[in-house]
Amino acid sequence: MANEIEVALSDAGFVIAGVAASGEEAIAIAARQKPDLAVMDVRLAGDRDGVDTALELLRSHGVRCIFATAHADSETRTRAQAAAPLGWLQKPYTMASLVLQVRDALGKLRGQDR
Numbered sequence: 042m043a044n045e046i047e048v049a050l051s052d053a054g055f056v057i058a059g060v061a062a063s064g065e066e067a068i069a070i071a072a073r074q075k076p077d078l079a080v081m082d083v084r085l086a087g088d089r090d091g092v093d094t095a096l097e098l099l100r101s102h103g104v105r106c107i108f109a110t111a112h113a114d115s116e117t118r119t120r121a122q123a124a125a126p127l128g129w130l131q132k133p134y135t136m137a138s139l140v141l142q143v144r145d146a147l148g149k150l151r152g153q154d155r
Contacts, residue, residue, distance in 0.1 A: 049136035064089030071102040083112040095124035107146050
């Protein structure tokens with residue numbers, strides 16, 4: 042799925058900072074690349090889940106996330122609110138809906154910069 046996401050976003054003209062399987066990888070990529078946002082699954086390899094990773098990305102790097110996951114129950118959404126998510130995509134989703142969500146999120150972020 043990560044490869045499909047990478048291709049779809051690249052084809053739509055977005056620059057991909059990197060693909061991470063674990064929270065630790067995502068945080069390292071954010072530190073190096075300073076992305077505008079992250080597309081985050083709740084389930085990740087390693088010790089951190091996607092919510093913990095999103096919280097750390099926001100706290101340490103100011104990076105907000107779009108959650109694209111099959112795990113969007115109310116408990117998870119409540120935990121994630123502190124990460125100020127830019128959106129939620131429930132699996133299964135289309136690559137077209139992901140591209141639209143990313144465009145919308147970037148628009149929101151650019152609106153905050155004014």
